[in-house]
Amino acid sequence: MKRSYTYIMLIVNIFLIGCTEPYPIASEDFEELLVVDASLSDSLQYQTVKLSNSIPLNTESTTYINNAEVWIENSNGDIFNFHQIQTDSIYQSNVTFKAEQNTSYTLHIKTEDGEEYTSTEESTPDPIKIENVFAQAETNDAGAEGIQVYADVTSLGNNNLLNRFEYEETYKIKTPYRIDSIISVKDFYFYPLNDGAVHCLDYNYSIELTPVTEETSICYDTNYSNNLILASSQNNDSNNVFNVKIHFIENDNYIISEGYSILVKAYNENYKAYQFYQTTKNMNSENETLSTTQPGFFTGNLVNVNNPNQKIIGFFNVTTTAKKRIFFDYADFGFNQPSYFSDCLITYFLLPPAPTITLDYEIECSPEGPSPKDRLYQFITQHNFQLKERNGTIYTLWRPECSNCTTFASNIKPDFWED
Numbered sequence: 534m535k536r537s538y539t540y541i542m543l544i545v546n547i548f549l550i551g552c553t554e555p556y557p558i559a560s561e562d563f564e565e566l567l568v569v570d571a572s573l574s575d576s577l578q579y580q581t582v583k584l585s586n587s588i589p590l591n592t593e594s595t596t597y598i599n600n601a602e603v604w605i606e607n608s609n610g611d612i613f614n615f616h617q618i619q620t621d622s623i624y625q626s627n628v629t630f631k632a633e634q635n636t637s638y639t640l641h642i643k644t645e646d647g648e649e650y651t652s653t654e655e656s657t658p659d660p661i662k663i664e665n666v667f668a669q670a671e672t673n674d675a676g677a678e679g680i681q682v683y684a685d686v687t688s689l690g691n692n693n694l695l696n697r698f699e700y701e702e703t704y705k706i707k708t709p710y711r712i713d714s715i716i717s718v719k720d721f722y723f724y725p726l727n728d729g730a731v732h733c734l735d736y737n738y739s740i741e742l743t744p745v746t747e748e749t750s751i752c753y754d755t756n757y758s759n760n761l762i763l764a765s766s767q768n769n770d771s772n773n774v775f776n777v778k779i780h781f782i783e784n785d786n787y788i789i790s791e792g793y794s795i796l797v798k799a800y801n802e803n804y805k806a807y808q809f810y811q812t813t814k815n816m817n818s819e820n821e822t823l824s825t826t827q828p829g830f831f832t833g834n835l836v837n838v839n840n841p842n843q844k845i846i847g848f849f850n851v852t853t854t855a856k857k858r859i860f861f862d863y864a865d866f867g868f869n870q871p872s873y874f875s876d877c878l879i880t881y882f883l884l885p886p887a888p889t890i891t892l893d894y895e896i897e898c899s900p901e902g903p904s905p906k907d908r909l910y911q912f913i914t915q916h917n918f919q920l921k922e923r924n925g926t927i928y929t930l931w932r933p934e935c936s937n938c939t940t941f942a943s944n945i946k947p948d949f950w951e952d
Contacts, residue, residue, distance in 0.1 A: 567598070567650065569835055569847030571640050573605065574800075574854050575632045575657065580605070582615055582624045584642065587846055597622035602643040607636050608654070632657040632851045640835070640849040649838040652849035658801040659690025659772075663857040666779075666797045670866040679783040680866055684797050686764070686855070688772035695807035697800045697852075698762035700780055703947060705792035706752045709877050710936040714742040716920040716928070718913055738910065740928075742920065752938035753947055756788075761814040765807065787874040789863045792952065796858045805834060806850035860951050877935035879921055880912065 570583035584598035603615035603624045615624040632638065640652040665685040672678050688694045721738040764774040779797055782789055802810065837843040863870055909928060912918040918930040919937045933940040 567845050571849040573632050573851045577631045580626045584622045600645045604641050607638050638851050653834040655851040657851050658803050658853050659688050659692050660853045661801045661855045662687050663855045666857045666859045673781050677783050681781050682779045684777045684779050685775045686799050694766040694774050695802045696764045699798045700758045701796045703755045703794045704788040706938045707791045708750045708936050708938050711750045712919050712936045717741050748944040749937045752942035752944045754942040784868040785871045787871045790871045794860045798856045800852040800854050809848045875934045880930045
């Protein structure tokens with residue numbers, strides 16, 4: 534089925550850089566196309582394939598491909614079947630396996646409507662090793678001072694390196710303040726007012742304070758890379774890449790304040806996959822206008838068996854991988870400790886001395902505006918404010934990010950963390 538109108542097509546960019554943000558490509562005819570996210574690595578694990586349809590600009594939900602038959606076949610005749618594990622069309626291999634050296638692999642897909650798709654045969658690249666991940670204080674091209682993270686990679690084979698990089702950064706959070714109790718609303722109910730105002734309601738609720746029994750002041754959060762980082766040894770005298778820029782962190786960024794770790798992942802690609810990623814990066818360059826410098830579609834390595842002219846988005850790639858983690862913080866580079874990322878203002882609420890509080894529902898029922906009891910309810914239930922202290926009927930609240938980091942991060946210390 535084809536729909537034609539001017540659009541910018543949004544492609545789920547998972548197959549490109551492991552990110553769930555849509556990827557914009559300029560085009561003039563929208564055509565609903567199959568999007569394939571498939572990467573086979575040399576790590577022994579359950580491998581995954583994700584199938585979806587392309588969507589036009591301003592479309593929020595992605596259409597996923599359900600009930601497909603998916604399998605990978607290698608050059609030795611071994612077949613690895615997949616099964617659907619989630620409603621968002623993630624297909625997982627039935628057994629763990631990995632890409633082996635001197636072996637090639639082909640992806641096969643058969644959709645519920647009977648269409649069959651296959652990839653070209655892709656060989657396993659040479660294995661690689663990350664020799665070093667290091668960081669140093671620098672000033673970037675925009676004039677900002679901070680910390681630049683680099684990586685050095687060596688090929689363990691005889692061919693050129695064609696590397697793609699990703700990273701995961703994890704940082705420690707220490708809130709400026711601690712809380713002793715969690716404030717919440719209970720015994721909540723509403724009823725119409727008896728003054729004849731049809732649209733006016735009264736709400737009743739009680740305040741409950743529950744003692745804190747878990748860590749709420751120290752947490753950990755993780756961010757994932759969302760850009761294409763590529764490096765090649767094609768112009769080098771050796772099969773190595775050195776000083777690859779992975780990530781820059783400005784020196785006033787809170788993520789380096791209490792402790793920071795970055796895990797760098799390197800993927801060695803074959804030539805066709807690397808060219809695919811390079812083309813993608815060029816099309817998404819901040820210095821280029823996509824609609825004037827590139828076409829709206831570029832060919833991957835998948836084809837419809839019965840209709841070779843059908844366009845398919847995505848690339849089945851076979852990679853070898855390596856990863857390395859380092860730790861540091863602001864003090865390692867002589868910077869001042871960055872400030873906390875939020876202004877921790879306090880809010881006071883003076884309530885009537887009653888065990889049950891009446892809350893006005895609509896503004897026309899309360900022409901003078903929300904009362905303290907109205908605002909207290911909103912701050913607790915809608916904004917998740919936390920209790921600093923209670924003195925009689927005076928409640929003092931903090932913003933949640935200032936006193937309870939579990940509202941936006943995890944209080945579980947990662948297994949890899951080093952203090």
